[in-house]
Amino acid sequence: MDERFPRARPLGFEMPTGTDPLSVRKRIEAMELLLERSLVIPGTSYPIGLDSIVGLVPVIGDFVTAAMGAYIVWEARNLGIPKWKLWRMAGNIVFDSAVGAVPVLGDAFDLAFRSNSRNLKIVKNHLDKHHPATRVIEG
Numbered sequence: 001m002d003e004r005f006p007r008a009r010p011l012g013f014e015m016p017t018g019t020d021p022l023s024v025r026k027r028i029e030a031m032e033l034l035l036e037r038s039l040v041i042p043g044t045s046y047p048i049g050l051d052s053i054v055g056l057v058p059v060i061g062d063f064v065t066a067a068m069g070a071y072i073v074w075e076a077r078n079l080g081i082p083k084w085k086l087w088r089m090a091g092n093i094v095f096d097s098a099v100g101a102v103p104v105l106g107d108a109f110d111l112a113f114r115s116n117s118r119n120l121k122i123v124k125n126h127l128d129k130h131h132p133a134t135r136v137i138e139g
Contacts, residue, residue: 055107
């Protein structure tokens with residue numbers, strides 16, 4: 001499997017419900033995994049998620065995945081991430097949804113532009129700097 005794309009977590013892991021930064025980080029990582037890397041295209045090692053699949057449904061699919069991506073921004077807001085970073089995260093979702101709404105071309109774009117992965121990276125960078133105890137060594 002390609003090392004750039006971590007493997008999916010096994011079923012049965014517990015979703016943390018706390019408001020502490022580590023619990024929020026785990027929920028955001030789980031949502032990003034679901035939206036961007038939960039499945040693999042058969043015959044390849046390229047991961048896709050609900051964002052690419054549900055996005056195939058015209059208009060409604062892009063709206064649903066944008067709402068799910070907005071959850072990541074909402075969780076980031078609860079962490080106290082600066083407003084300019086929240087706007088950048090919202091911009092990633094709007095851009096992904098706008099281009100994703102274009103028939104055929106937008107669906108191909110959804111495979112390459114992973115707004116939720118970009119937003120996860122913004123959150124991780126913030127947490128690593130401001131809450132270093134939440135840092136997870138990925139291996």
